[in-house]
Every structure is written in C-alpha cells, then in structure tokens.
Amino acid sequence: MSQTSHDSHRIGRRSLLAGGATLFAARAAHAQKRFEGQRITYVSWGGAYQDGQKKAYCDPFSEATGLRIDQDGPTDYAKLRLMVGSGRVVWDVVDVGAAFMHGAEQQNLFEKLDYSVIDRSRIDPRYVTECGVGNIVFSYNLAYSTERFTADNHPRVWADFWDLQRFPGKRMLNASAPSTIEVALLADGVAPDKLYPLDIPRALRKLDQIKDNILWWETNSQSQQILVSGAATMGMINNGRVYDSVQKGAKLALSWEQAIQSVDYLVIPRGSRNIAAATALIDYVTRPEPQAEFANLMVFSPTNREAFRLIRPELQEWLATNPAYADKVVLQDGLYWRDNLDAVNRRWTAWRLT
Amino acid sequence: MTAARLWRWAAWVLTAVIAVYLVAPMAIVVIISFSDSALLTFPPPGLSLRWYRSLADTPAWRDAILVSLEIMVITAAIATALGTAAAIGLASWRGPLAVAVRSLLMAPLVVPHIISGAAIFLLFDSWGWVGSMHALVFGHTALALPYVVATVGAALETYDRRLDQAALTLGASPRVAFLRITLPLISPGILAGLLFAAMLSFDELIVSLFLSTPQLRTVTVLMWSNVFGDINPEISAIATVILLVSMTLLALQWVLSRRRGPSVMPGLGR
C-alpha cells in the first residue's frame, strides 16, 4: 500500500500516541468531562460487530468525556434516507458501506465533517472523504478448501479461479456486480492499475466461461455456509468470514493475491442535533487504540496504520491493510461505483437473466 | 371400487410425502441446535446444550421473542376482527366503489414491503410513534388485513346463503341468524385468516426494521442484526424454542377446547 506519509505530523503525534488511551483519558478528565450530560446515538450493523465497536470505540470515549452513547441498529439505508428527508434525525454517527457512502454523500445526505476537529492525517487519505472517515477495511479474497487443494497446489489468483481443469469443482461468487466484475477482469489479465473504468462487456464475457460452475451468494453468512459445507471448493468471500470459519474449525485458507479491498465509513447524517459530540467521537475512532482494540476483537482491519503496533501478532496476517499485502490487494474505486452502479446493475441483471 | 381405493391410497401416500417435505428442514434445524460445534455443519460433530445455555444468557433474545409473540397476538386479533367485518360488508356490496375498496384492501399484498415500510415509517415517524408497540401492531395489521379479507371472503362465497334465509324465515333475528348460522359456517375461513395474520406478523422483517428500536425489537429484526457478525447454531436453538412454545400453545388450546366443546381450531369438535 502506498501510504502518503505525514511524517512531520506523525513524529510530533507519536509521542502523544505512545501514552495511548490513558493519556487521552487523563487529558479529557482534565477538561472536566467535555460532554457530560449529553447523549448521542451510534448506529452500526448489530450483532457481535456492533458489540465490538461499542467496546472499542464508544465505551472508552464515554468514560473519558462523559458522553452517553446509545446504540441503535442495524444500519438501514432506506431508514437513514427517510430520516434525513423528513428532518427528524435521531441517528448521530452511522457505520455505512462504501457504495452507499459515496452515493449518499453526493446526494447531500451527510454533514460535512469538521477536519479541524478530526485529525485526518492519522488515516490513509484513500479512506477519507468530505463526509466520511473510514473506520475499518475488509477485503474480498479468494478462499479455498484445504481438504480439496494442497498447500503447494491451490488457487492463488483469479485466473486460477477460472481454470476448471487444474482446479475442478464448484466456485462461489458475489451475486451483485461490485467486486465480481473487478475479479472477472483481473482473471482476464487486466492490470490492477488499469481496472477502472471497468470494461463491463469484457467482464461478462469472462464470466460466461464459468457461469455454469458458479454458486452465487447474497449475504455474508450464506457465503460462509457454502464454503464450510463444501458445496463450493473455492470462492470470493469476506476475509473476516474466513477467519471466523477457521477459528471454528473449518478447513479453509485464503489468498491475498488480487484481493479486493473495501471500506466502511463513519458518517453524521445531515440534520443531526449533536454534531460536536459526534465529530469528537469520530476523531477518537481515528486513533490507533480504538482501531486496534476493534481489530483484536473482530479482526476487521484498521485504517490507521499505527494501530498495527497494538494488534495481536497472530491476527495480523488476517488483516486487509497489513502493509505486507500492500502491493497485492486492489482498493475498490468507490467513486466509479457511485457514478455507475445504476447502469452496471441493469446490465448485470440482464446478463443474469440470459 | 378398486379405482376409488387406489385414488384414496394415492392421496394418503402423497400426503405423507408432503408431510415429510414440510417437516424435514425443521428436523435438521432442531438437530443442529444441539451441536457442540460453533460452525453450522451437518451432521453435528458432537452434541451439547451450549447454544441453549448461550440463549438463556442473552436476555435480548428472550425479550425479542416476547415482543414478537405479543405483536403477533394483538395483530392477529385486530386484523381478524377488522378483516371479517370488511369481508362481510364487501360480500353484499356491488358497484365500482366496492371494487375500488376491495382493491385498496388487497394492495398491501402487492406493494413491495420496502415501499409500504417506508410509507408507514414516514407517517408514524411524523406522529412520533416509531419504536412503540402500537406502531408495530398497526403496521403489521395493515399488511395482515388482506389475508383475512381473502379467506373470510372465500368462506362467505362457499357457504349456502339459503341457510341464512331459512333462519330468518323461521323467525330468527338477523343478529341471531348471523351468530348462530353465518359465523359458525364461515369459521374455518376466519380461523385461516387468523392463522395467516399471525404467521405474517411473526415472520415480518422489512416493516419491523423500519419501526423497531433497540428497546423494542422483534425476533426477525434481532436475527437480521446478527447476520453481519456471527452465525452459529444459536439461531437454530431459537427456532427450536419458538417451535416448542408454539406447539405447546396449540396443544394446550386443543385440550382446553375439547373440554369446552366447539373448537377454535379449524375443523375440530365437529
């Protein structure tokens, strides 16, 4: 990953970061609990994911500032749109996916973030936009069954995924266009830096070659079930899902070659009545400590590179922003998808129906 | 008579096959709920009660099941009462206006739930109702009404209207004729409507997602929120518990109704 350096900023900040949360807490306590008596609502994807964020992001921030943070969820884009449209906004900080973030940002659904409060230099600039700060990164990897393929002869790149002779068996892909189109083009030999704008007809022709051997997943849990049950021998799947399965005893492994990276962002819906507190919380999440804490709990990759110092060593190989994978992974172009999702989706659906 | 017997045999065998088809997936779910693995694999590598224990340790699930059951019962009651009244009214009403009203009542079946959900959310949000029990009940009732209207309507069409007229001729008041003749005869339709309303409410996700808050969540919403994070046999344990509770309630109702006489369940006690 070619991370733009902010050395001048960072050296000064590093000494501060070294103190970690304790120092931060101490400073905040000094300021007489900045948000005592205030409350905001934090919204994320529910389940263990949101529990982890509450523990890593919200609880320490509440402790330090006196801000009361209510949890709501799961994130529902339609509900968020209606809320902003009606002006009765009860959500203050929301965890949203990249495709939605870019589109909704253009549609003026979010508050512009105050970067004099949020220190954006802590985050890889590719993960920060006018209205959204990337809090986690995940990737879609090529994962395969270690029962069906050996350690020295297993699929590594997407071209292998297309090779039905060398690697027989059913494959599994995402049923929606984003990331599946990219993968088809990579398999067809398109260089990662020449990927966008996507050549849709070429990708669909490539998919035609193996379409009868593909199972399509629609939800993350389904992708996990299909691989774990052995219905498919390899597939495109969220890296965290493979980690979860392997922890529970599944015989799976994943390749980092040509993995497609995507980002989740924290945003403030337009019309929030607690912008100051919400902004301060987002700033806190850019720090290495909460990011590392969340990675340690849920194995979602941090956007702040400094966090790696604080992440348990055995988890680091599972993380999409691990510097060791920087020249292997491809960051999905959110702006391309913002401008083309509607049109590509229509062509994609037409292709599915043929 | 051999042809008739063959015919009957075929119906029996088919019914048995269909019964297996209906029960098989649930049997798998029940078996997996006793798995000792955190993966959803079949057959389970070993047996344990750990998912029931983890269920008992998570009060959110218990709360959600109670909320879902409460909404289901109230929704089924209101939808059945309103829907039956509407069907009876419509049965004797002709003309273009009746057609319009009928179509209106059927619309929630056809309009995608995300559209209905968005509309209901906007309305209830402007009244400050979001996150309240009555919002969920009214939302579900609107969706459940067409089922009741349809099933009661069909029952009204099947039964022999001359029976009503006979009762009236024999000096029964319209009210008595309705209660003694019409109602018992269309009761299978009403009960089917009641069941459908209950089923719809209990299984509903989209509208519930719009109207729920962390303090008031249905089982479907809680399951949906869990999908992003973790998937393990816990959800099969929930399904098994719900199955057990519902079976017990139905069985209890049967035992009680047998003692009281005419049953409330379809076709029983007759």
Add this chain to the structure above:
Amino acid sequence: MAVVFALPVGALLMRSASDPVWGLQNFRSLWEEPVYASLIRNTVQISLATTIGCILLAYPFAHVMATQPRLTRLLTLVVLIPFWSSILVRSFAWMVLLQNNGIINESLLWLGVIGQPLELIFNRTGVLIGMVHVLLPFVVFPLYGSIRAMDPALMPAAACLGAGPVRAFLRVQLPLTLPGLATGAVLVFVMALGFFITPALLGGRRDAVIARMIQLQVSQLGDWGMAATLSLVLLVATLLLLGASQLLVRSPARRVAE
C-alpha cells in the same frame, strides 16, 4: 386502517411521476430498458410455478385433512411448522438437504437410484422447493375450508350414479371447492411476487426478481422514482391479472379475493 395504509403508500407511489422531477421519465426508462420487462417476466414465471406447485401439493393434503378428522390436528401442525423458523435458518437446512453432497443426493447415490448428484439447489428447482414450502399453508387452509363446507354425501352420490373417481372429482368436488382453491392460489401468487430473500438464498444466476431490484433502488441508489414506478407497474399488472383470472374462473359470485 385502509386509509392509514393507502395514503402514505399512495404518496410514495406518486413519486413515480415526481422524482427526481415531474414527468414520465421513469416510465420512459422502464420502456426503454428491456431489463425491467425481463425481470417482471421472470418474477411472474417464478410466482406462477410456485402457485401451481402449491395447488398440486395442497389438494391431496387438504383433502386428507378434511376427510380424516383424526388427522386434522396433526396435519394442521405439520403445515404450520415451516413458518416458525426464519428464512435464514430454513435456507441453511435446505442446503444440508439439497446440495450436491447433501442428504438427499448422498442417499440416492448410495441406493444407486442416480449415478450423478442431482442439481437441486442454487437453481430454479431450489427456489420452488423453498417457496412452495413456506407458501403451502396459504392454499391448504382455504381449500380445507371449502372441502369441509361441501356436503359429505355428494361424492358417494356421484359414485352411486356411476361416476368414476376422476370424473366425480372433476365434475363435483373441483367446482365446489374452486372458491377456496382460487383464494389460496391468488394469495400465493401475489405473495410470491414480493419474495426476494428465498430466491436470493436458494436460487442461481437466473433467479433474479423484481423485488430485489426495487430494494436496491431504494436502499443503495435512493432512486424512489424508479422504485415507485416498478411497484406501480407490479401493482397494476397484478390487479389486471387477477381481474382476468376472475373472468376465466367465472365464479357466479363476486370473488372477494382479488
């Protein structure tokens, strides 16, 4: 209640002509983009197949349920079982049963009935198996009511008069139970039009449906105009179809169940 529902939904459906600007642009793109018509056709095909499947299974089931009082309770329980578990759990169970190395295929292979595993899931077969499973009660109960309401002496009478069982069924029982059957079939057909989670989880590449497209337009794209247009077309098409089917069935009384 109808008003509570109708007004806000009507207002949202109005957006088909007002979002993003007033005009018929959404209807025009519906016309110009063949994918919408294909999607609607695909959805209708899936719904029709589901409805036919439900009718075929519901008839013998409801018949036994209505004519064998001792089995009524048991069969009622059985037909209600699918709905007590959520679609997420159910779809996993179907995977266990239907996939290539699943229980059904393994058993059939072991018995030597088949030489190759059957493709039972992640295609149209899987979608129909899953959808008929959940929607079956919606035909069984109205049909059960109709069969119960029949005069039990009619079928023996037909037999006495020399009608074979098939003839007696077609001439006597079927016409008399048609209202119940039609109610159930209409409910199933219309509900199936709105299903998208089951086709997504059990289907394959070709099992794309219109409700999923509408959901994507609302959530991801915020395109209320196009979503409302598609919903409106779905609504009008269904009402027309139901009107036509009513004429075909030619029931003497007005059917409330359109």
